Amino acid sequence: MNSPAKRESSIFDTTEIPVIKSDQIKGTGKSLGCGTYGYVEKAIYKPTPTSEAIDVAIKYASNQKYTRTLINEAKIMMTLMEHPNVISIYGIYKIDANRCGLVMEYMDCQSLAELLHNNNIQYTISHFASWMLQLCSAVEFFHSYNQIHRDLKVQNILLCDHYRTLKLCDFGTYTALKSTMTVGLGTPVTMSPEVMRGDKKYDMKSDIYSIGIIMWQILSRQEPYPNVDSLAQLVYHVAGNNNRPAELQCSYILSGFYKRCWHQNPEIRPTSKEAVEYFTLLKKEYPHGDVPLKIGKAEDHLDVSNRKNHRRTGSDTFGIIDSDSEIPGLRGVRSQSVAAIITPSRPAPPPPTTSTLSSFQDPSLKPVEPDVRDPLSFQIYKDHMVELETFRNIKQLQQTILNSKHEKLKKWQLLEQLKILEAASQHL
Numbered sequence: 001m002n003s004p005a006k007r008e009s010s011i012f013d014t015t016e017i018p019v020i021k022s023d024q025i026k027g028t029g030k031s032l033g034c035g036t037y038g039y040v041e042k043a044i045y046k047p048t049p050t051s052e053a054i055d056v057a058i059k060y061a062s063n064q065k066y067t068r069t070l071i072n073e074a075k076i077m078m079t080l081m082e083h084p085n086v087i088s089i090y091g092i093y094k095i096d097a098n099r100c101g102l103v104m105e106y107m108d109c110q111s112l113a114e115l116l117h118n119n120n121i122q123y124t125i126s127h128f129a130s131w132m133l134q135l136c137s138a139v140e141f142f143h144s145y146n147q148i149h150r151d152l153k154v155q156n157i158l159l160c161d162h163y164r165t166l167k168l169c170d171f172g173t174y175t176a177l178k179s180t181m182t183v184g185l186g187t188p189v190t191m192s193p194e195v196m197r198g199d200k201k202y203d204m205k206s207d208i209y210s211i212g213i214i215m216w217q218i219l220s221r222q223e224p225y226p227n228v229d230s231l232a233q234l235v236y237h238v239a240g241n242n243n244r245p246a247e248l249q250c251s252y253i254l255s256g257f258y259k260r261c262w263h264q265n266p267e268i269r270p271t272s273k274e275a276v277e278y279f280t281l282l283k284k285e286y287p288h289g290d291v292p293l294k295i296g297k298a299e300d301h302l303d304v305s306n307r308k309n310h311r312r313t314g315s316d317t318f319g320i321i322d323s324d325s326e327i328p329g330l331r332g333v334r335s336q337s338v339a340a341i342i343t344p345s346r347p348a349p350p351p352p353t354t355s356t357l358s359s360f361q362d363p364s365l366k367p368v369e370p371d372v373r374d375p376l377s378f379q380i381y382k383d384h385m386v387e388l389e390t391f392r393n394i395k396q397l398q399q400t401i402l403n404s405k406h407e408k409l410k411k412w413q414l415l416e417q418l419k420i421l422e423a424a425s426q427h428l
């Protein structure tokens with residue numbers, strides 16, 4: 001029988017995972033975080049002596065027995081990384097016969113877990129919609145290959161490109177309740193009740209449950225169970241008593257969906273395909289998730305003079321203010337931070353305006369909830385979206401006509417001035 005070291009080395013040599021040599025890697029000594037079985041560091045990777053050096057993140061197993069887990073993770077990632085919202089890996093960095101590191105693309109905006117607790121960064125409902133769509137498309141991608149992520153949580157959702165692009169990491173590393181708790185990484189709040197109870201193993205609907213909790217976390221920026229601090233309490237609270245995170249005073253379009261995702265009956269939960277459809281619609285309604293986020297006080301982002309400037313220049317890169325907040329029924333909602341359209345128990349950052357919030361609460365202006373199981377409601381929602389799209393196009397056309405009118409007026413003004421000058425010169 002092969003010795004463990006030899007067995008590991010044969011795994012390294014597999015053609016499935018490229019092997020990266022030590023002279024291609026330069027450590028930076030910067031720690032990026034720790035997980036259950038490993039730790040992650042930033043490094044620099046030079047694929048060839050002539051190519052440009054790139055920033056990478058390397059995940060090392062915390063001890064030798066986890067090396068195989070790391071290699072298994074690498075294999076899963078190699079097969080699934082074709083998706084834009086899944087972390088790419090470059091290969092396995094072989095340190096010696098028994099130790100290795102998983103070399104992945106570096107995500108420069110940390111994880112969603114850090115973002116949620118960073119009060120210096122405000123985001124909008126558009127960002128929420130964009131992140132959720134990206135997350136659900138990655139999950140749908142796994143599910144289409146009959147793969148389950150099993151460990152969807154804000155710590156495994158990484159961001160880059162000024163917080164606009166979201167990618168999933170950490171695959172196939174099924175974190176048993178016990179091991180999660182042993183290393184003190186907190187309670188597994190996104191784990192579904194049926195898995196907690198041990199009724200059944202993770203299945204696709206368990207991933208959907210996690211999506212529901214993650215939705216709630218992004219909307220509220222709070223801990224789902226602030227008074228629960230042990231695994232036993234969590235199981236009792238969630239699996240035993242069927243409790244869920246606190247009610248948020250947000251649009252029922254959102255609350256209806258996350259409640260369905262975390263429903264105790266997995267049959268009621270939507271599929272990942274439905275989740276993608278839902279967030280595609282939501283993103284259409286809140287289309288400014290591509291606005292880059294900046295670190296800074298909320299007031300900087302919501303500065304009204306900047307907003308005027310933004311409208312004038314038409315720039316797309318201004319803070320968190322979206323440019324077309326005048327659409328009836330949604331007036332101003334796009335320019336609200338997510339925290340401003342819900343009422344969490346923790347004080348939220350001040351909303352840019354208050355009248356906009358009340359207009360959203362007007363029941364006559366609320367769009368119907370897109371319940372994808374109900375074809376009629378779904379159709380009404382789709383029609384509503386089409387109308388909004390038409391409205392937006394008309395608004396854009398109106399703006400183009402106005403611009404052209406202003407241009408003509410400017411020319412006319414110039415002509416007038418020329419005439420005056422001409423007249424003056426004739427009198428000389």
Ligand SMILES: Nc1ncnc2c1ncn2[C@@H]1O[C@H](COP(=O)(O)OP(=O)(O)OP(=O)(O)O)[C@@H](O)[C@H]1O
Pocket residue numbers: 032033034035036037038039040057059087104105106107108110111151155156158169170173175185
């Ligand atoms: N590619 C990456 N780029 C930047 N930071 C990363 C990258 N991968 C991981 N990290 C950081 O390292 C932390 C630890 O990652 P890791 O995958 O080891 O553990 P985890 O997902 O937090 O926990 P567990 O493995 O227990 O599920 C992450 O939370 C993240 O902050």
